[in-house]
Amino acid sequence: xxxxxxxxxxxxxxxxxxxxxxxxxxxxxxxxxxxxxxxxxxxxxxxxxxxxxxxxxxxxxxxxxxxxxxxxxxxxxxxxxxxxxxxxxxxxxxxxxxxxxxxxxxxxxxxxxxxxxxxxxxxxxxxxxxxxxxxxxxxxxxxxxxxxxxxxxxxxxxxxxxxxxxxxxxxxxxxxxxxxxxxxxxxxxxxxxxxxxxxxxxxxxxxxxxxxxxxxxxxxxxxxxxxxxxxxxxxxxxxxxxxxxxxxxxxxxxxxxxxxxxxxxxxxxxxxxxxxxxxxxxxxxxxxxxxxxxxxxxxxxxxxxxxxxxxxxxxxxxxxxxxxxxxxxxxxxxxxxxxxxxxxxxxxxxxxxxxxxxx
Ligand SMILES: C[S@@+](CC[C@H](N)C(=O)[O-])C[C@H]1O[C@@H](n2cnc3c(N)ncnc32)[C@H](O)[C@@H]1O
Numbered sequence: 001x002x003x004x005x006x007x008x009x010x011x012x013x014x015x016x017x018x019x020x021x022x023x024x025x026x027x028x029x030x031x032x033x034x035x036x037x038x039x040x041x042x043x044x045x046x047x048x049x050x051x052x053x054x055x056x057x058x059x060x061x062x063x064x065x066x067x068x069x070x071x072x073x074x075x076x077x078x079x080x081x082x083x084x085x086x087x088x089x090x091x092x093x094x095x096x097x098x099x100x101x102x103x104x105x106x107x108x109x110x111x112x113x114x115x116x117x118x119x120x121x122x123x124x125x126x127x128x129x130x131x132x133x134x135x136x137x138x139x140x141x142x143x144x145x146x147x148x149x150x151x152x153x154x155x156x157x158x159x160x161x162x163x164x165x166x167x168x169x170x171x172x173x174x175x176x177x178x179x180x181x182x183x184x185x186x187x188x189x190x191x192x193x194x195x196x197x198x199x200x201x202x203x204x205x206x207x208x209x210x211x212x213x214x215x216x217x218x219x220x221x222x223x224x225x226x227x228x229x230x231x232x233x234x235x236x237x238x239x240x241x242x243x244x245x246x247x248x249x250x251x252x253x254x255x256x257x258x259x260x261x262x263x264x265x266x267x268x269x270x271x272x273x274x275x276x277x278x279x280x281x282x283x284x285x286x287x288x289x290x291x292x293x294x295x296x297x298x299x300x301x302x303x304x305x306x307x308x309x310x311x312x313x314x315x316x317x318x319x320x321x322x323x324x325x326x327x328x329x330x331x332x333x334x335x336x337x338x339x340x341x342x343x344x345x346x347x348x349x350x351x352x353x354x355x356x357x358x359x
Contacts, residue, residue, distance in 0.1 A: 009247055010236065012239060014077075018237070028089070028206050028211060030203075034058055035096045075103055076107060079108070085147070085149045089139070090104065109143060111139055117137070122174065156263050172197045175196075203230050204260055218237055221248070224247060229256065279307075293322070295326075
């Protein structure tokens with residue numbers, strides 16, 4: 001059995017890795033996939049210095065058909081692992097976003113907004129042959145047209161925007177200066193690191209504290225960094241081990257939170273309490289099911305019809321029995337106990353959060 005680790009970075013091809021995830025396991029997905037930019041020749045500035053464009057191998061595909069097959073495969077997996085109450089963000093440029101948008105609609109996703117990232121400091125058009133390319137697009141969607149219970153923190157975003165409704169055009173600079181990660185050679189560590197402000201808005205608007213955000217194209221881990229600073233959980237997938245290491249170091253080095261991490265959509269109202277017994281009564285968790293502890297390995301308790309759990313002859317609340325198992329003075333049973341869903345072990349807190357959203 002595999003524990004679905006939160007705040008982890010999984011190294012591998014996202015299509016293969018996602019296939020091993022249980023269904024309906026994550027609250028929000030943010031995907032910043034290869035753009036298939038098809039750059040053929042190097043680009044030079046008027047002073048003959050070379051522009052550091054996106055010429056990485058991971059951005060190269062044989063043909064549009066090849067790119068479409070790749071995108072359809074990961075989008076399908078995203079739809080499978082996303083909760084029914086969840087939402088999916090996919091970003092791209094004019095090179096790919098129209099293909100991806102069409103694929104998403106074909107797969108049944110329902111687009112809520114196309115958010116335009118208006119770059120306040122775009123790269124100039126050196127040859128003067130086209131407009132300066134100053135935008136990218138984020139498609140925000142739900143799984144199907146009739147999914148209406150997704151999270152949108154309307155009030156939070158209005159507050160974030162100085163008291164005015166947050167529009168779908170976001171003016172943000174490209175990632176530069178101290179935020180831009182560099183290698184030992186002083187060059188950019190990654191060609192397409194996104195600004196943290198962009199991910200902050202994505203996560204702040206569409207998740208709640210404690211939600212799980214999945215990013216299948218993790219790169220330098222901008223999504224994980226923003227999630228951690230907003231007190232959300234994240235799972236990143238990245239096929240390049242070097243980038244995965246950079247992301248891990250970046251996120252491990254974060255110790256502070258954004259001020260908005262504790263903003264509450266309801267203006268400070270406490271979340272509705274959901275006793276464990278309610279989940280048992282509503283058959284979200286069933287009498288006789290086993291709860292597992294991660295440590296000590298092998299510790300397991302059985303759920304009773306009245307919401308108590310039993311362990312080696314003792315019975316009590318999930319918190320009391322958690323304390324007993326660990327020999328500690330306190331235990332948050334919601335985070336301590338795991339349960340099997342779709343052949344994976346997930347924290348029981350995930351089931352409580354889902355229940356809250358649906359009631
Ligand atoms: C556009 S970049 C993402 C950048 C990231 N948002 C950031 O801020 O650093 C796409 C990333 O996806 C990775 N990638 C490409 N194909 C992949 C695949 N099949 N599975 C997992 N990662 C992949 C690339 O190595 C690259 O780091």
